[in-house]
Amino acid sequence: MEWADFLANEAAINSLSPEQTAAFVERLKTENSGKSEAKLASELNIGAAAFKKRMAEVYEKFAKSFPELATSNSRGKLEKLRACLTAKYNGGQDAQPTIKEIHQNIPPAVPFEKFVGREAKLEELHQKLQKKLQTSRQVAIVAVAGMGGVGKTELATQYAKQHLQNYQGGVCWLSAQGIDVSIQILRFAELKFKLIAPDDWELADRLRYCWQNWQQGEVLLVFDDVNDYKKQVQPYLPPESSRFKVLLTTRLGFDRTLPQLPLGVLKPLAAMKLLKSLVDRERLKSEAWVARRICKFLGYLPLALELVGRYLDTMPDLSLEKLLKRLEKKRLEHEAVAKANPLMRYEYGVAEAFALSWEQLDENAQRLGCWLSLYALADIPFSVEAIEDDEQELYEKAIAQLQKLHLMQWQSKGIYRLHPLIRLFFQMKLDESSSADEVKTAFVAQMLEVAKQIPQQPKREDIFNLIRHIPHIGEVATHLSQYLSNEDLILPFRGLGHFYYGQGLYQQAERWYKVCVEEAKNRLGLEHRDVATSMNNLGVLYQSRGRYNQAESLFQQALELTKHLLGDNHPDVATSLNNLGLLYQSRGRYSQAEPLFQQALELKKHLLGDNHPHVATSLNNLGLLYQSTGHYSQAELLFQQALEMAKHFLGDNHPHVAGGLNNLAELYRSTGRYSQAELLYQQALELRKHLLGDNHPDVAASLNSLAVLYQSTERYSQAEPLYQQALELSKRLLGDNHPHVANSLNNLAILYESTRRYSQAELLYQQALELRKRLLGNNHPHVANSLNNLAGLYFSTGRYSQAEPLYQQALAICEQTLGVGHPDTIKVRGNYARFLREAYR
Structure with a gap:
């Protein structure tokens, strides 16, 4: 019996746990006699303290057979145990009775x-x-x-x-x-x-x-x-x-x-440990992130990991990054996983191993496996109940076969998963068949039907119903777009953009909107209606993220292209006019925004009639402009018309209705009608939470608006937690660099100043000012607002020399961008005048 086998037997006889056995065998191996415990612990991928603890447990268990271990010191215990075991192994006089031979024909195993x-x-x-x-x-x-x-x-x-x-x-x-x-x-x-x-x-x-x-x-x-x-x-x-x-x-x-x-695949850490046992540790350490990606690509399958590990060991100059790219390109056909290593007892490569199971499937099960491989590497919603009655039994049997052979995993009712390499194997089999294009076309058509159901502003219910389909629509957009007709080309990209944008997940939305523009231009040419639509969607997203220059360029291109393709009288032209008007309003360019809003409103009324949801949207936008320019009575009338129209066409539970309530509440607050405003703010907040969930930018906006009202009525203890919630939510959803974050910082600073926490207020004012300058440029009304607020703080704390230049800058910006008669300009001018009276009397 070999020494290693003898040690394994002794571990079993003395009831060592697997962890204790690993430490025991490693410590007593002949070639490790000169190594430190720290070195051995590193080779076992555990800490030195854990190794020491396991060996202490080993000594304790062996002391039952060798009592002399109990009285030895730490180093002496190791030497005493080694001597006792060596004597027993050699059958010496002081050894225990010789082990009876146990007959076996166990095949070789890895150490x-x-x-x-x-x-x-x-x-x-x-x-x-x-x-x-x-x-x-x-x-x-x-x-x-x-x-x-x-x-x-x-x-x-x-x-x-x-x-x-x-x-x-x-x-x-x-x-x-x-x-x-x-x-x-x-x-x-x-x-x-x-x-x-x-x-x-x-x-x-x-x-x-x-x-x-x-x-x-x-x-x-x-x-x-x-x-x-x-x-x-x-x-x-x-x-x-x-x-x-x-x-x-x-x-x-x-x-x-x-x-x-x-028996499933390995855990990620165990997969890395297996790879480390086959490939030089320093090599893996230098490309640790890539090594983890390789493990994930291989789905943590032991066979694939061992094949790749042995392959890397024979190619010492091959970078892991390069191997991963080759695996992603050639997949199961790459030689690293295609052929069994001659030193391994297992005689198959990965594809060959899966083929043994594939051959036991009937034609229906094989066909279903190929179909499922077209889904993304995520939970697959596949309900037999949605299939025609006469075919349900065939599919049920096919699913049963795939599950029985562990080629598909059941997750929950109607939800399944494929292992990454099984999925690649099924894809390989599909590509070998003569019906591959037909199957892929049918799959794309099915996913398109789901994409068409994604609304521009999804509600919580929509998100819940659609979320399991989103990865698979993304798979179509990323890998199967060649099977989309020109007419349907932008549908999956647009749907994915709407899904993420509607939740305030702007980074994910941007990816799909950008790809949508690129795909439309490449496939359809620069002069196509879908190109204009795609640019409009991307422009709206850029505007939401405060990237106004990029948004303006896209809106102008979309407007020009739409007019060129469809003429001046088309709903798409009204949409482009409206988008450009909103951008100008966001940048304080009210004189440019107003005619665009009016044109859009008249065009929508002409094309759609006076009563239409799109007309309500235009009324709201024009109302916002009038409110911004101090024309409150005109704004109120438009807001009320828009709200009634939205309720009539969309029902009481719709995001547009929540937006209408918030707009009207803002107007009431601006005109001092606080009790009316509070009621509408609260209704808007509850409706947004109900429809969009607690984590949404619109909810942050509602929290902020209600906090402003509480502050206006000196209910500071109620306002502060709402400001803090709004700021935290905006940062988490939109990132630290966003105009909404600057607004939240500014509002919270106003609260701190009102409650005489001047140092906290100053810091937030400065942060808001720097953020607004960076995002909006130096000449923007919001920058003027920040300058005015910071100047007011300096004035209140007697720092007149710091306050005066800020007042002057704020007034100059307001007069240039808003005009001398704008309410904000008048307010800043009044603040500056009061400062001059107080400072120089």
């Missing part, structure tokens, strides 16, 4: 320290096999089941080796795919126990003779790679006796009557 991530599974398997059964004479049977390449055989091998001492009656390893199993059993009995039954007996009688005369002690029978329990296992089981334990490895999923140990 225990390289068998990672399965410690808990080994323990669970042992517990299942040793569990006391209701009938004491019953044979214990456990099936280790999982997809090809997951390491079922290696788990069984490691278990048999590590627990050899538990099976004094021997371990008989049987290949279900080899020669007849009965012949394998008879040969083992003959070679190991000299049991030879007469040749003229029936096979069943010869097997019975072997079982009856089998060596005493518990016996482990391993049936490896079973794909037909009834033919490959059942006829050869020993008569009922609790000393016989049967372990199966199989790709099949049996029903619940047979105890099973499902």
Whole structure:
């Protein structure tokens, strides 16, 4: 018996845990005698303290067999244990009785320290096999089941080796795919126990003779790679006796009557540990992030990880980044995963391993696997109930086959998943078929129907219903866009943009809106209506993020293109006019915005009639402009008309209605009608939370608006938590660099100044000013507002020399951008005049 096997036996005899066994074996290996505990701990990928603790536990357990260990110091314990074990191994006079030979034919296994991530599974398997059964004479049977390449055989091998001492009656390893199993059993009995039954007996009688005369002690029978329990296992089981334990490895999923140990892929850390056992540590350390990406690409499948690890070991100059790119391009056809390494006991590459299961599928199951491979690598919503009645049973059987062979995982009712490499395998099989284009076209058409259901401003209910489909629409947009017709080209991109934009997830939305513009230009040419639509959508997003110059350029291009393609009288022209007007209003260019809003309103009325949701939108926009320019009575009338129209067409529960309530509340607050404003603000906030959820930019805006009202009425304790919530929510959703964040900083600073917390207020005013300058430019009304507020703080705290230039800058900006008669200009001028009276009297 080899020293390593002897150590494994001793670990089993002394009931060491898998973790203790790893530390024990590593510490007592001959080649490690000169290494420090810290070095060995590093090789086991654990801390030095953890290694020391495990070895202390080992000494404690071995002290039951070698009492002299109890009185030795730390270093002495190691040397004493080594001496005792060496003597026992050599059969010396001071050793324990020589270990009785246990007959076995276990195949070679990887060293225990390289068998990672399965410690808990080994323990669970042992517990299942040793569990006391209701009938004491019953044979214990456990099936280790999982997809090809997951390491079922290696788990069984490691278990048999590590627990050899538990099976004094021997371990008989049987290949279900080899020669007849009965012949394998008879040969083992003959070679190991000299049991030879007469040749003229029936096979069943010869097997019975072997079982009856089998060596005493518990016996482990391993049936490896079973794909037909009834033919490959059942006829050869020993008569009922609790000393016989049967372990199966199989790709099949049996029903619940047979105890099973499902074996999945490795955890990410264990996958990295496996890779480290095969590839130089420093090499992995230098490209650690890429190594993790390789593990993820391989789906943490042990077979694939070992193949790639061994491949990298033979290519010392190949960077991990380059290998990952090649794997992503060639996928399962790359030689790193396509062929078995000659040093490995496993004889298949990844695709070959999966092919063994593929060949057991019927045509319907194969077809379904190929269809599912077109979905993204995410939860797949696939409901049989949505299929026509006469085909439901076929699909149910196909799903059952895929699940039974572990080619698909059930997540929850109607939700499934594919392993990343199984998905690539199915895609490969689909591309080999003559119907590949037809299948992909049908899949794209199905996803388009879902994309069409995404509204421009999705509500919480919409998000809940659509979220599981979003990754798969993204898969169509990213990898299957060639199967989109010109007419439908922008639908998935636009739908994805709307889905994220409507939730305030602007970064994700930008990606899809930008790709939409690029795809439309490349496929449809520069002069196409969908190009203008795509530019408008991207422009709206840029405006929301405060990137006004980019937005203005897109809006102007879209307006010019729309007029050129559709003429001056078209709803799309009204949309472009409206978008450009909103941008000008955002930048304080009211004189340019007003005629655009009026043109858009007249055009919509002319084309759609006086009563239409789009007309209500234009009324609201024009009302906002009038409010900004101090024309409150005109604004109020427009807001009221727009709100009534929105309720009539959209119902009381709609984001546009919440926006209308908020606009009217803002007007009431501006004109001192606080009780009316408060009621509408609260209604708008509750409606937005109900429709959009608590985490949405519109909810942050409502919180901010209500806080402004409370501050205006000196209810500071109510205002402050709302400001803080709004600021935190805006930062989390929009990022630190956004005009809404600057507004929240400014408003909270006003509150701090009102409650005489001047140092806190000054810091926030300065932050808001710098942010507004950076995002909006130096000559913007919001910058003037920040300058005015900071000047007021300096004035209040007697720092006149700092206040005066800020007042002058603020007034100059207001007069230039808003005009001398604008309410904001008048307010700043009044503040400056009061400062001059006080400062120089």
